Amino acid sequence: MTTTPDTVQDTGSALAVSNVSKVFNKGNDNEVIALSDVNLDVHTGEFISLIGPSGCGKSTLLRVIGDLTGFDSGSVQVSGKSPAEARKERLYGIAFQQAALFDWRTVSKNIELPLELAGWDKPEREARSAELLDMVQLSEFGNHRPWELSGGMQQRVAIARSLAVDPPLLLMDEPFGALDEMTRERMQNELLRIRLDTGKTIIFVTHSIPEAVYLSDRVVVMSPRPGRITAEINVDLGPRTETTRESDHFFHCVTSVREALRLHDTSGSSISSHRGEI
Amino acid sequence: MNSKLSYLWPPILVAALFLGAWQLLVVIQDLKPFLLPAPSLIASEFSNGAALMWGAAFYTGTTAFFGLLFGTLAGLFMALLAQRFITVDKLVTPLAAGLATVPIIALTPILNNMFNITSRTPRVLVTAIIVLFPIFVNVMRGLLQVNPVQLELMRSLNAAPRTTLRVLRIPNAIPFFFTGLKIAAPLAVIAALVAEYFGGPQEGLGSRIASAAANTAYGRAWAYVLAAIITGLIFYLAIIALERLVTPRSAQIHSKT
Amino acid sequence: MNRGKSWVRVAAVAASGLLFLTACSSSDETATETTDAATAEETAAEEGAAECTELTPVTLQLQWFVQAQFGGYYAAKDLGYYEEQCLDVTILEGGVDIVPQTVLAQGGADYAISWVPKALASREQGAGIVDVAQVFRTSGTLQVSWADSNITTAADLKGKKVGNWGFGNEYELFAGMTKAGLDPANDVELVQQQFDMQALLNREIDAAQAMTYNEYAQVLETVNPDTGELYQPADFNVINWNDEGTAMYQDAIWASEERLADAAYQDTTQRFVTASLKGWIQCRDNAQECADIITANGSKLGASHQLWMMNEVNKLIWPSAMGIGVIEPELWAQTVSVSLNTKNLEGATIITAEPPATAYTNQYAEAANAALTAEGLNTTGDAYAPIEVTLNEGGN
Numbered sequence: 001m002t003t004t005p006d007t008v009q010d011t012g013s014a015l016a017v018s019n020v021s022k023v024f025n026k027g028n029d030n031e032v033i034a035l036s037d038v039n040l041d042v043h044t045g046e047f048i049s050l051i052g053p054s055g056c057g058k059s060t061l062l063r064v065i066g067d068l069t070g071f072d073s074g075s076v077q078v079s080g081k082s083p084a085e086a087r088k089e090r091l092y093g094i095a096f097q098q099a100a101l102f103d104w105r106t107v108s109k110n111i112e113l114p115l116e117l118a119g120w121d122k123p124e125r126e127a128r129s130a131e132l133l134d135m136v137q138l139s140e141f142g143n144h145r146p147w148e149l150s151g152g153m154q155q156r157v158a159i160a161r162s163l164a165v166d167p168p169l170l171l172m173d174e175p176f177g178a179l180d181e182m183t184r185e186r187m188q189n190e191l192l193r194i195r196l197d198t199g200k201t202i203i204f205v206t207h208s209i210p211e212a213v214y215l216s217d218r219v220v221v222m223s224p225r226p227g228r229i230t231a232e233i234n235v236d237l238g239p240r241t242e243t244t245r246e247s248d249h250f251f252h253c254v255t256s257v258r259e260a261l262r263l264h265d266t267s268g269s270s271i272s273s274h275r276g277e278i
Numbered sequence: 279m280n281s282k283l284s285y286l287w288p289p290i291l292v293a294a295l296f297l298g299a300w301q302l303l304v305v306i307q308d309l310k311p312f313l314l315p316a317p318s319l320i321a322s323e324f325s326n327g328a329a330l331m332w333g334a335a336f337y338t339g340t341t342a343f344f345g346l347l348f349g350t351l352a353g354l355f356m357a358l359l360a361q362r363f364i365t366v367d368k369l370v371t372p373l374a375a376g377l378a379t380v381p382i383i384a385l386t387p388i389l390n391n392m393f394n395i396t397s398r399t400p401r402v403l404v405t406a407i408i409v410l411f412p413i414f415v416n417v418m419r420g421l422l423q424v425n426p427v428q429l430e431l432m433r434s435l436n437a438a439p440r441t442t443l444r445v446l447r448i449p450n451a452i453p454f455f456f457t458g459l460k461i462a463a464p465l466a467v468i469a470a471l472v473a474e475y476f477g478g479p480q481e482g483l484g485s486r487i488a489s490a491a492a493n494t495a496y497g498r499a500w501a502y503v504l505a506a507i508i509t510g511l512i513f514y515l516a517i518i519a520l521e522r523l524v525t526p527r528s529a530q531i532h533s534k535t
Numbered sequence: 536m537n538r539g540k541s542w543v544r545v546a547a548v549a550a551s552g553l554l555f556l557t558a559c560s561s562s563d564e565t566a567t568e569t570t571d572a573a574t575a576e577e578t579a580a581e582e583g584a585a586e587c588t589e590l591t592p593v594t595l596q597l598q599w600f601v602q603a604q605f606g607g608y609y610a611a612k613d614l615g616y617y618e619e620q621c622l623d624v625t626i627l628e629g630g631v632d633i634v635p636q637t638v639l640a641q642g643g644a645d646y647a648i649s650w651v652p653k654a655l656a657s658r659e660q661g662a663g664i665v666d667v668a669q670v671f672r673t674s675g676t677l678q679v680s681w682a683d684s685n686i687t688t689a690a691d692l693k694g695k696k697v698g699n700w701g702f703g704n705e706y707e708l709f710a711g712m713t714k715a716g717l718d719p720a721n722d723v724e725l726v727q728q729q730f731d732m733q734a735l736l737n738r739e740i741d742a743a744q745a746m747t748y749n750e751y752a753q754v755l756e757t758v759n760p761d762t763g764e765l766y767q768p769a770d771f772n773v774i775n776w777n778d779e780g781t782a783m784y785q786d787a788i789w790a791s792e793e794r795l796a797d798a799a800y801q802d803t804t805q806r807f808v809t810a811s812l813k814g815w816i817q818c819r820d821n822a823q824e825c826a827d828i829i830t831a832n833g834s835k836l837g838a839s840h841q842l843w844m845m846n847e848v849n850k851l852i853w854p855s856a857m858g859i860g861v862i863e864p865e866l867w868a869q870t871v872s873v874s875l876n877t878k879n880l881e882g883a884t885i886i887t888a889e890p891p892a893t894a895y896t897n898q899y900a901e902a903a904n905a906a907l908t909a910e911g912l913n914t915t916g917d918a919y920a921p922i923e924v925t926l927n928e929g930g931n
Contacts, residue, residue, distance in 0.1 A: 063430075066434055067433075068434060090435070096430070100428045104449045104525070105449075117436065117441065117445075310662065311661050330881050391729075396724070396726045396734070396740060477729040477734070488701060489880075489881075492704075493885060495883065498883065
């Protein structure tokens, strides 16, 4: 894959999470503390990964940021606004593990969906959709139906959709989790290229340590029971190249993350405890 | 073309064998028509009375068509309301289920007495009531069984419930709607036919079948039954054609219903 | 084993043998034969009653639900006439979907009550059945209309909404209309009624099909909202197909043709017919008692309606100059002619060929008449007069 230039400079607070807690089924027997006193600051243009075993709260935190679920205490500021305001003002785009495209729409029309909801008129929507298709290199597939595309291609469409209204923030919940290894690596490079072209802040949830390290400026390690942030590891890899994944520095970062995960693994077993590691 | 033929001829072969065995049974056992008419008798009655058959089929078919139309519209409307308002759902679903269990033979005489027996109205109403339930149930399912990830997506895009309904739920429900229609269409023919046993104009298939049977003319009765089967098939095929029109070919192969 | 009576037994056996011989002969019997048969029957009956150790089980399939229309049979059962003839009769009620002559032909019953035209249609389709006693002599089918519609003959039905029950009950009407020069398919609007008179009362149809003994009474049991009193006969016009000349034979006792070749079944048939006709004679002379028997057997009809029905049915049977149950050649011919020539909506006739002479027989009815006359009963009803029946609201 092509080389990428230097990481983008940070210029302001994209996200400020402060002492956030969230409890499911409070007071019942099956009470779960999904998030306990979470603090996180993300600057504009940063690429942050959230990583941790199941139940650590990474997906919950993402959803709290996106106002897709509430929280019980603390504060969340997205570009200086509450999550609800940010959602209403369409300040973020989101991509999930499932592409969740609409089967009854063409690829182009799927990308146009956020634009329709935002009230854009037809010529503008079509122009923007074409532009985005071009960005994810699927220009010839505009009139195809989602099921005619491979998994990786569908995810590219989903990512294009998330960029439709050009939001400053992207939330991504394991978007490459369902893809095979080779496709995954290709998609990771795609994502980095898009990030460079657009300068967006990206919060990326993943199970994969190499993925987290490869993509991010910073890896945020979380652990469960209660869900909390246990470590933040700066990744200082510089521009990614074909050999980045084979470099010692890469391996060193991966090891740091793995150790941070292991340190706070409370499941009891040792070797098999790192669920989610590839 | 080859593949089309290859899946058509097994059922045709089975039907031919079945009819052949039936004919043989009647001939060998010398069964009288009042016990069991032979396929050859039924066929001759059918071809001799072809004009009458189609006239009767057209009459019953028209009743079935209007009943299907009104029942479908009512079912759609009820499903949309019930999806939007939980209270409506709680009220309507048991009611619809209850209506579905009321047999035609109980419903028709009541409606015949409520409305003018000489008009088509009671029969169209009975048909509509019978059709309503499969439409309602399937469309409800289609409106509610939406991929939760897609619902989250709509929330992330700040979509109002009405927008989500228009953009997501309704298109999602279309394959379910056709599933319901495929059940409802032949059902409408049956309902329209059975309702004719209970009074009203006598031009339809149901009246003719009953009249022939009462006169022990079972060959003729079965010929009308054949016409009824064909009518039901026509309705079913019409729905399939409609589905092909509304949803692209490749979507049906892929569809999850 | 009483030695003294042995000669009586021999005579009885001989007489029974003679009876069988006469039963096997063809329909037309001479007077002497009849007398012989009657004497033999009488003796045999006396001995039969004494000798009857085991009742012969017999099933009778009715054409409709228990009601006074079948009064004679229930009377024969409850008053012991069947038992007298050494028969244990089970009466099966009919219903909308039950075709009594088919039940008979398929062996589900020993005898069936059915209207002649439908039975002839079944015969043509292969059902082996024989009319062994024509109980009802005239047809009870009416076409009833409001007096202000001025429909007094079949010709007046032109352009009107004419109700009928369908299910093959419409032929007398069609024949009547055809005879009056109307084309049933085009000159009238035909509507199938439910088995009630609501469509006429609601004026949704102009003329409704009704039986003198049942549905006609239903309108007379309804309160006229304008007067607060029950509707009167003067409020209606009726068309009677007997008057129009297109009436057909109705209730008759049918037996299995195949089994009639068997001597035991012939004997049973004779006994059954005799006892049944005796029941009908009883109902002629004691209409109220018979109506009560019907009610006691489970009929849900109201008391005045039941009595009305009994009375009207009697009018269809009596007087019967040739004796109850005997088929009159001209009336049979009329029935056959209408069945052969009247087309329904689909252009179909009831039958397509003349039924053979073996479709009916008078031997059982005539023998029964002789036996009952010998008992001292009147089998022609020449002195019969109907009673006055007052209907109450709802038939109660």
